[in-house]
């Protein structure tokens with residue numbers, strides 16, 4: 001790959017992770033890995049500035065705004081912080097500050113870096129009037145009713161020294177105790193749990209229902225004060241004043257006069273921070289004097305007068321006691337390392353508590369697949385190194401082979417049979433994972449099929465989550481998706497199941513109360529109105545994803561026609577190839593599948609597409625073709641698609657020479673944009689597009 005392609009790829013990747021992180025409150029990789037990729041991109045851009053993309057994540061704050069809230073412009077931009085994981089870079093920062101201040105004396109304030117989301121609060125005449133998220137740094141989401149649920153945040157501040165309008169900033173977070181409670185509840189309800197308190201805080205501050213936000217007991221530490229006139233001389237003064245006005249200022253901060261003391265502060269908190277009631281991921285160092293802060297100024301993304309030091313994930317030795325094998329929803333086999341602490345070597349495995357890693361005890365780490373076992377060269381009884389990068393699943397990073405002399409080990413033999421159903425395992429040419437081919441009877445695969453069926457993009461039965469499906473499956477009430485339609489109040493109400501959490505040894509109860517049952521049944525009933533294309537996707541036919549399902553539904557119009565289509569008829573459909581055609585044929589040839597479809601049909605699901613001809617609003621877009629890409633402010637992509645169609649336009653699946661317009665939102669891949677430019681396609685913003693149809 002040449003540098004230009006590398007820059008493009010890194011940009012796309014990082015923008016994707018940013019989007020998932022800020023929009024969906026999900027971390028697909030660890031923060032450390034994210035920050036390494038960002039540094040890699042920055043280094044490349046420094047050498048090849050001409051290839052830097054317009055949407056480079058090195059140039060802007062990563063967050064986004066959503067259309068579910070009012071968008072508010074920040075009076076003062078809300079930036080990010082530069083970060084580092086090592087002391088040398090911290091000393092380099094110190095050198096830059098010193099040079100920037102021409103040798104003047106200066107002080108630092110060290111603070112803990114709380115792991116939540118950045119919030120801004122505006123007070124007018126002492127009254128809290130607005131709370132806004134950081135958003136993209138320039139504009140954020142107005143979440144005033146939600147932030148008012150923070151009990152430590154004064155709604156009114158009494159002091160005769162206050163400026164008429166001021167803004168304060170802080171980190172909204174979910175205390176560890178609230179986080180644990182929330183996740184236990186999610187588990188009981190069978191909902192997906194949050195991976196870490198940060199994601200939980202970010203999701204909870206942006207709920208539409210502020211009653212629910214209140215219930216989740218969020219909190220906020222205040223760390224900054226802003227106003228139009230110079231009010232304080234230093235950060236220290238402002239922290240003391242904020243405290244005296246009743247704001248929740250975390251007591252851990254400290255003023256120091258040189259970088260060595262900063263480093264001492266970092267060491268002091270490295271262990272101690274695990275005793276705090278909230279998650280922290282590092283410390284923040286700020287130049288104390290506001291005048292000096294102004295002298296140093298800002299980059300596009302962060303102040304030059306501050307930096308954060310992030311603690312690296314802890315890495316510890318552990319003993320590999322055994323390897324167990326999990327069967328995934330698709331039948332893939334994942335080996336899992338079962339670990340214990342060095343001090344637990346002699347304990348029977350059931351009494352083992354695991355290795356202490358960043359505040360929790362770890363007993364298991366995924367080994368991904370058979371190749372990973374080989375790559376690490378593991379043997380049973382080995383002393384291995386484990387790491388937990390904050391929120392992400394613990395992983396084994398290496399083996400200490402010297403320990404084998406003292407503690408004998410045994411080779412690991414990968415199983416040849418499925419641990420769940422006993423079928424002979426298979427591995428496809430060129431694939432790393434072994435899988436169980438018994439897709440019609442292997443329990444985890446059956447469960448997986450049902451989970452796919454209820455997915456938002458399939459039958460959209462939101463009232464059923466993973467935990468509930470698991471319970472119904474284990475009780476034998478639901479073995480196939482069709483069984484869902486036989487459920488009634490009689491067999492659901494009062495169901496209880498205790499689930500043992502093997503990590504903690506705690507037993508949790510899942511119970512179906514009246515309200516839950518009502519919701520489940522309502523969701524199932526509603527799914528009968530879900531269009532045919534979703535039903536087709538929900539069946540989970542191999543290679544028939546949501547887009548293929550839509551194409552097939554539009555073409556064949558009914559399950560009857562699809563089922564009886566020959567291979568030749570199938571491949572005659574635009575964009576349907578031999579692989580898909582074969583998979584469809586083979587799906588309908590299996591008796592269990594025929595039965596399933598028949599039962600679903602009898603239950604009243606939509607097995608025909610009732611595509612009404614679109615009611616046209618105008619023909620201003622007649623004969624024009626569009627591709628929609630990225631994220632938009634006012635409408636989502638489906639809404640935009642509708643707007644195009646009712647005005648006579650057509651949607652194409654990709655950028656090509658035939659395309660007239662690319663409707664480009666935020667976060668779209670720069671390579672697509674580039675391609676469109678090269679082909680001379682007109683690129684439209686959301687605004688420009690809306691103006692186009694407004695002129696009808």
Ligand SMILES: NC(=O)c1ccc[n+]([C@@H]2O[C@H](COP(=O)([O-])OP(=O)(O)OC[C@H]3O[C@@H](n4cnc5c(N)ncnc54)[C@H](O)[C@@H]3O)[C@@H](O)[C@H]2O)c1
Pocket residue numbers: 017018021022026027028029030031032034035061062079080081083111112113114115116117118119134170171223284308
């Ligand atoms: N894992 C992923 O997929 C993923 C994706 C995107 C971003 N990230 C992580 O998020 C980081 C970027 O997020 P960011 O821009 O919010 O930067 P950041 O979280 O590294 O630092 C800036 C933020 O720190 C917070 N903060 C906490 N305590 C503070 C204090 N005492 N004083 C001042 N600020 C304080 C503020 O909210 C501020 O906005 C990345 O560096 C990466 O680590 C991870």
Ligand SMILES: [Zn+2]
Pocket residue numbers: 327418419420421422423436437438442443
């Ligand atoms: Zn199996």
